Amino acid sequence: MSKRGGAKNIKIIQWCSLLLLPLFIALNLLGCSSVEKRPAKTSLELQAIQSHHFQTSKSVVFAATISVFQDLGYIINNADIQSGFITAKSATKEKESERVIFKLGDLKIDLDDLTGDSDKRAVIKSSHTQATAFIEELKANETQVRLNFVMSSLSSSHQGQNTQNDRVIEDAETYRIAFDKIGDAIFIRSTN
Known part of the structure; x- marks a missing residue:
């Protein structure tokens, strides 16, 4: 196969990919519309947990x-x-992943395939949890603790683009476990 014929085939594949892109977008959006989203908790519900x-x-x-x-x-x-x-802040975890923009079953379309960029570089994703605690004495020997855990993730592409996403952890079980551990630590301190 000549270089010219190979380049022509690559151009045809790129054009086909670009023509099929709207179809994949439509199918991807249709698949996403059926996903149920949980309503966000109110500030009072969050405060309670x-x-x-x-x-x-x-x-x-x-x-x-x-x-x-x-x-x-x-x-x-x-x-x-x-x-x-x-x-406080947890240790940062890093993970490399391919830049996949669409996934339909086993079919994956990588952005580099659409742009003709043959240099397959990964996206670096890092995440950590930030925690805050506010401790206030309400009256003698009655203290309230309010915890807040936020999952922070950062994606860095090989082109220098950074995307940060912070999400408040709203899972009641996470907070219950933390409060149980604080209760255990208080018990240990009070028996010494």
């Missing part, structure tokens, strides 16, 4: 919360007992 009361002093709850964050692998960025505010 993110808050918990403990029958002990602010200093004990504060120390227990820092201890639990560290046990879970978080790095404490800031902690101020006077304001009751703690910020």
Whole structure:
């Protein structure tokens, strides 16, 4: 096969890909329209799952919360007992993936295939969880903790484009487990 014939075949494949692209977009959108989205929680619903009361002093709850964050692998960025505010971040996880813009069953169309870019470079995706805690003493030996976990992800393409996505974790079980661990840490502190 001559170079000229090979280049002509590549151009035909690119044109076919561009002509079929609207079909794939339409099919992809039709498939997405049937997906049920959960309604976002209201601020009161979030506050209910993110808050918990403990029958002990602010200093004990504060120390227990820092201890639990560290046990879970978080790095404490800031902690101020006077304001009751703690910020922490989990370790960053990185993952390489191919740049797939459409997937229909087993068929994948890579952006590089459409543009003719033969240099197959990956997209780097990194993610981590940010955590905040606000600890406030409501009255003597009654302290409230409000936790907030946010999943942050960053995608970097080989062309230098960065996309960041932050999503509040609304799963009640995540917060229940964290509060159980804080309760356990408080119990250990109170028996010593």
